[in-house]
Amino acid sequence: MGEGNSDDERYGLFGWKTADISAAQARRGRDIQGIPWNGLNITREDHRVTRLKQYKNYENVPNSGTHSEKDCNPTEKGSSYYDFWQNTRSVKSTVLHFQLRNLVWATSKHDVYLMSRYSVLHWSALSRNKFEVMNLSGHVAPCEKHQGSILEGFSQTQVSTLAVKDKLLIVGGVQGEIICKYLDRDGISFCWRATYDENAITNAIEIYNSSSGAVHFMASNNDSGVRDFDMEKFQPCKEFHFEWPVNVSSSCASLSPDGQLLVVVGDYPEGQLLDAHTGKTIDTLQGHSDFSFASAWHPDGYIIATGNQDKTCRIWDVRNLSKSLVVLRGNLGAIRSIRFTSDGQFMAMAEPADFVHIFDVGSGYKQRQEVDFFGEISGVSFSPDTESLFIGIWDHSYGSLLQYNRNRNYSYLDCLL
Numbered sequence: 001m002g003e004g005n006s007d008d009e010r011y012g013l014f015g016w017k018t019a020d021i022s023a024a025q026a027r028r029g030r031d032i033q034g035i036p037w038n039g040l041n042i043t044r045e046d047h048r049v050t051r052l053k054q055y056k057n058y059e060n061v062p063n064s065g066t067h068s069e070k071d072c073n074p075t076e077k078g079s080s081y082y083d084f085w086q087n088t089r090s091v092k093s094t095v096l097h098f099q100l101r102n103l104v105w106a107t108s109k110h111d112v113y114l115m116s117r118y119s120v121l122h123w124s125a126l127s128r129n130k131f132e133v134m135n136l137s138g139h140v141a142p143c144e145k146h147q148g149s150i151l152e153g154f155s156q157t158q159v160s161t162l163a164v165k166d167k168l169l170i171v172g173g174v175q176g177e178i179i180c181k182y183l184d185r186d187g188i189s190f191c192w193r194a195t196y197d198e199n200a201i202t203n204a205i206e207i208y209n210s211s212s213g214a215v216h217f218m219a220s221n222n223d224s225g226v227r228d229f230d231m232e233k234f235q236p237c238k239e240f241h242f243e244w245p246v247n248v249s250s251s252c253a254s255l256s257p258d259g260q261l262l263v264v265v266g267d268y269p270e271g272q273l274l275d276a277h278t279g280k281t282i283d284t285l286q287g288h289s290d291f292s293f294a295s296a297w298h299p300d301g302y303i304i305a306t307g308n309q310d311k312t313c314r315i316w317d318v319r320n321l322s323k324s325l326v327v328l329r330g331n332l333g334a335i336r337s338i339r340f341t342s343d344g345q346f347m348a349m350a351e352p353a354d355f356v357h358i359f360d361v362g363s364g365y366k367q368r369q370e371v372d373f374f375g376e377i378s379g380v381s382f383s384p385d386t387e388s389l390f391i392g393i394w395d396h397s398y399g400s401l402l403q404y405n406r407n408r409n410y411s412y413l414d415c416l417l
Helices: 023-027 044-054 064-071 408-416
Strands: 082-088 104-106 111-116 119-124 129-135 159-165 168-173 177-182 190-193 202-209 215-221 225-230 235-241 253-255 261-266 268-275 281-285 292-297 303-308 312-317 326-329 337-340 346-350 353-360 366-382 388-394 399-406
Touching: 023 082, 044 366, 064 326, 104 159, 104 388, 111 159, 111 366, 111 399, 129 168, 129 177, 159 202, 168 202, 168 215, 177 202, 261 281, 261 292, 261 303, 268 292, 268 303, 292 337, 303 337, 303 346, 337 366, 346 366, 353 388, 366 399
Parallel strands: 104 366
Antiparallel strands: 082 399, 104 111, 111 119, 119 129, 159 168, 168 177, 177 190, 202 215, 215 225, 225 235, 253 261, 261 268, 268 281, 292 303, 303 312, 312 326, 337 346, 346 353, 353 366, 366 388, 388 399
């Protein structure tokens, strides 16, 4: 059932009463998170300086963030390609695992799916209503019968990652659970456990269409396995294992657009480029100094972006992996999520908190925009038509959803690219 915006007041990071913030309010000088800086004992600028000094980046390899600094391209702040549209507090975006930030998916410029504690919510920016799509606080079980499906279902599933494409929603849990639901059908379609290993957490899910057009998903887990599943037949079809957990939060083992190549990053500084059919290693990605938690393919099928706890995102060309093309650096910490727009013009790079960077791909990855706020990032997603950018924020006391819309003042420049 849909719900409109609640009128109750909520209290945010600094103890102030919060409300939804619109673009009109932001143009009049209102903070996009509703923080009343004039009534506080600190300015926004001073708090940002303090936050930058005090934030501690999580590292598995000591001092990896310091060592990577020498390789980075200087960051320039340019013009804004996406304008703030609204900050919605009626949907509380939350984070379960501090390293996994793939919990927000946009399916149109108005529609986005996200985790809010035990609920998968659908938010419509057009109607400003939220709908609960799946409640995992109790027991869920499939209403369809398919070979291999766990008919007894699962109870109190803690969701570590999710993916949505077309009409298919898949959530992954901390105990290896995989739950599939078609958004145009009632009930749950399929329940499966990827692994019964003690370290079974599902780190990422990617839904894609195979060369035959069949719908597949690929799941990576902390048992060092990557599994490919055919949703047309509801059957697993491939499984690859590695010497380290495949621990990424964006496009687990990410597939190239043509489905021929697979890039795998995880609990090891080096990534691997594989043949997607055989699992054979074709080449390695050497340059990061810590564990990687994000990867994404550019739509052209040649360029890969990888995000690491050494605070960098590296851009690679699969035709020559001897050295990364560009090294981009964040402000606070690890790069936990990376997204390209479907037209390949822009790339969003999300840190664990406070910053999402937007780069212009055609200009050699010059930073065109820096979205700056306060709070943990649960996920970042461009709409398929590139018109909207959604960012989930969580700060342990409340959650919200930022929406930025494409600035069409640049439409003339866009047509020249």
